[in-house]
Amino acid sequence: MTPEPAADRDPGLQPERTRLAWRRTTLSGTVVAVLAAKTALHGGASPAAVTAGALCCVLWLCFLRIAHRRIRHLASTNRPSSLGPPYATAAALCTVAMAVCGAVLVF
Amino acid sequence: MIEFARNARLWFAPEEVRREGSTPDYRFSLANERTFLAWLRTALALIGGGFAVDQFLPDLRWGWRVGLALALLAAGVLCALRAVNHWVRCERAMRRGEDLPVSRFPALLGLVIAVVAVAMVVVVLVGWEG
Numbered sequence A: 001m002t003p004e005p006a007a008d009r010d011p012g013l014q015p016e017r018t019r020l021a022w023r024r025t026t027l028s029g030t031v032v033a034v035l036a037a038k039t040a041l042h043g044g045a046s047p048a049a050v051t052a053g054a055l056c057c058v059l060w061l062c063f064l065r066i067a068h069r070r071i072r073h074l075a076s077t078n079r080p081s082s083l084g085p086p087y088a089t090a091a092a093l094c095t096v097a098m099a100v101c102g103a104v105l106v107f
Numbered sequence B: 001m002i003e004f005a006r007n008a009r010l011w012f013a014p015e016e017v018r019r020e021g022s023t024p025d026y027r028f029s030l031a032n033e034r035t036f037l038a039w040l041r042t043a044l045a046l047i048g049g050g051f052a053v054d055q056f057l058p059d060l061r062w063g064w065r066v067g068l069a070l071a072l073l074a075a076g077v078l079c080a081l082r083a084v085n086h087w088v089r090c091e092r093a094m095r096r097g098e099d100l101p102v103s104r105f106p107a108l109l110g111l112v113i114a115v116v117a118v119a120m121v122v123v124v125l126v127g128w129e130g
Helices: A014-041 A047-076 A085-106 B002-011 B014-019 B026-056 B062-096 B105-129
Strands: none
Touching: A014 A047, A014 A085, A014 B026, A047 A085, A085 B002, A085 B014, A085 B026, A085 B062, B002 B014, B002 B062, B014 B062, B026 B062, B062 B105
């Protein structure tokens, strides 16, 4: 009754930990998107604020997509290849764009 | 700054990073990726903090509130850009078999957070009295 794939699995569970790190980061992004929506709808809800809030939610979806693709890759193989620079850059730029939307909302 | 601009080219060029050196143990790459994600979470937390200052301290004067919120948002932007830059540098150093890059950024960020925290305490105390 020894499970077959266990022999080849990384005992340190590195892919799993990386997967959870992506999930945690997406969750942090969710908090930011929710706060952005709250700020956008709070007090008046001008067209500019609503646009920036909606943009934040779209950026969150982009981040979710990046995370999901990476997680699928991590789950598909026992020896995942390293993260490609476009993914890392896209994830960071999503974060930066959220901050820019935030600046518009706060102002 | 010039070094930063030179690295920025690599942010978009996977083939250029992979052309150099040899592929390290995948576990090292994954650890580097997790560090990158941890920095990204820090950036997101700073951005969330900016929103929180704006939303949950309504009694502050407009200038203070917006100033603090923008400072936190700017710190988040810096943190995110630095995260991807440091990740690329680590990735390249591992491929070339060099020492990992050292950085003054964590100390700097720690100091800035401490200053902002002190400013918050002062602002909240002054805000209550005024």
